[in-house]
Amino acid sequence: MSKRLLAAVVTVMLAATGCGAGQDSADGPKTLKLWHYEPPESAMGVAWAEAIKQFEASHPGVKVAFEEKGFEQIQKTAPMVLNSKDAPDILEYNKGNATAGLLSKQGLLTDLTDEVAKRGWDKVLGPSIQNTARYDESGVMGSGKWFGVPNYAEYVKVFYNKDMFAQRGIEPPATIEQLTAAMDKFVAAGVTPLAVAGAEYPAHQLMYQLALTKADRGWVDRYQRYTGKVDFHDAAWTYGATTFADWVAKGYLGKDTAGLKAEDMGTSFIQGKYPIMVSGSWWYGRLASGVKNFQWGSVPWPGMTSGSAGNMWVVPKGAKNKDLAADFIAITLSQPIQDKLRDAGGVPVVTGATPPADPRLKDLVDNFTTLSNEDKLAFYPDWPAPGYYDVLVSAVQKLITGTATPSQALDELVKPYAENLANLGK
Template sequence: MARNTPSRTLAVVGALSAAALALAGCAGGSGDSADSNTLRLWHYEGEDSAMAKAWNEAIEVFEDETGATVEFEQKSFEQIQKTASQVLDSDAAPDLMEFNKGNATAGFLASTGLITDISDAVDEYGWADKLAPSLQTTAKYSEDGVMGGDAWYGIPNYGEFVGVYYNTDAFAAAGLQIPTTYDEFVAVLDAFVAKGITPLAEAGAEYPLGQLWYQLALSRADRQFVNDYQLYENPVDWQGPEFTYATDTLQEYVENGYIASDVSSVKAEDAGVSFINGTAPIFVSGSWWYGRFVEEAGFDWTLRAFPEATLSLGSSGNLWVVPENAANKELAYEFIDITMRPEIQAIIGNNGGVPVAADPADITDEKSAELIATFNGILDDDGLSFYPDWPAAGFYDVIVRELQGLVTGAQDAATTNANLGAEYEEGTADFR
């Protein structure tokens, strides 16, 4: 449930091992791969994205400092995901590429030996000192591909998180203050309902509703709960206080009018637009909406962490990974190091991204500084808790389906949790 296409996070194990596309169609020629002075680089960020702007500058710095040439190929997310197994097991592998974090993505490649254990490079360049513990989790994997292991298989240089967007103009018009406690948050929801306004922009046909549900569970959880749920350290109690509270409370949100009664058919885009056009004054979702709201929302707004929560949905961004068959690994490490420099991190931060190692003094855009300060506050609390669909392949669709059943009244909270628990147990059996 990360970014704008959340289901892509884990439902790729089969696709990674399937011959979905011909190698020649996506890998390009490999004639230059043996050139010791050429870095072959792949990523899939759009040209106008904060990351692409930063990495384009990094390419110029790299070429100037090393005298090497960067052979960059922009791939689509789907190209890399669908053909990774085949391409990386051949001499067509690049030297460095962006790849999705998570057990069934980067973890799968790590467990099959297709990407390099870069632990020595991490020590040499000191990257661990620049990454908070919860950011490191998605970069390190065990022998069987479970994140949070001992070996480094990637480096992230941006992050993402879920918080609460507030339309401050709407709050001012209603005579309300931005809440700082959960009780105040609920009081605000009640106040808007009393004025005939449905306060929460939500979407039950896609990821936002599941994010709110998981955030409610996190509000009653601790780090051990996250480790049990995401890293399989101990059994998860699906009738325990965390999930019971989350599912009961979500049902109450619908009953109390905090969420529209037709939420089960609403998609993420519709929810985001309802915040942009001022229909709903509150939206619980991710930092990936931030740049769009800057461009399109015609009112003053702010993003805060969920009130009183010490744990928040979020993670590192995607990873730089070095294929095991890379011809020029040392060049890859040099390039990664440049992307971690403060001046490159500042480009991410000043263009609507969330850098992981920026100097706050380098962030000159006021809105961006607010975003990064919120993210850094979550990091300071070791609060990043990943996404609810990560533990098992296909679990995103299960969460959407079961929460739709809950909010439409087709099933009660206990049944919803029982169904979720059964699917979770089945999907994670191989890891426990």
């Protein structure tokens, strides 16, 4: 770790323990109302539970009132709840134009720019991590004011069942061609290769992953940051949709996956029913604790991949305890909490000097560092427009069931995207 980064981390840790303590004076005991949607057994759930303990220990008389919310629940109700007296002091929220960007544009989030500078968070978090924390006046990410603080990182990669690969003499795939060849061998042996879920994010992320193999940074920025015209029938989008439909036709994934959710996908891979799962680093902790009967590993997705800083802490505009919220954020960015997150299977945004002991975990962290340094993080396909998540789910489900052609599925992406641009005056 460089001296500059070490100094910044020390600043963060000092800020975590210095401000806001002893809030049980004239006003009586205080409560920090916290919402997040990380399961207790997940890396982030483990880390935030420890952060709560440290917060309460360093803030006598202040209690954390934590409520676990569902991801979909917060996604759909945040604009209404944050504009009411029931708003929390701090909550975990999804990043991107369609979520945090929209709330910042609506005036529902606190501008954290001065707090970030005061506590040195802009020195701790690298440029690629900052992209998803900053939004301009139109709610477009990548520049402008800080409306959130990322607390972990994530990216999509290829998880595989080492035993099933070894039984058929298949090497871990490093290219799309090798991945396709591996899946052909599994299909020939009567094994469906891919664990997929069409009713939630996994299937449309996979289609986007395929498009990314033909994309570059300019393509991503045009789509995600509105830097130029988007053609949903260009070579990359067409390859993504056509190849996805082709994979369905070849039996790489089952048509019954159209109705499955992400949890179904992950559970089936953990049970050893499928040899391959293309999904996010957020599954690492579940796999490490849940897989009992086989060896597993992971390899990077070839080329650019979905990924970014993870979800982030935001402070509602009407929060009653903004100083305490900032103190809690500082604790989650401290080295002990970031190391705890890492050791539980998460990807930290603050990297310590001592690497993890588990080689799989070291690869998980090192791969993200490489992707970030090489500018290969392409965010996520549902970010550009409000409600786009449901649009993508529907379109890709139709590719799985065969009720739409690749061209027809891509047609469904055009209108909502254009309407969002019109709303932004672009």
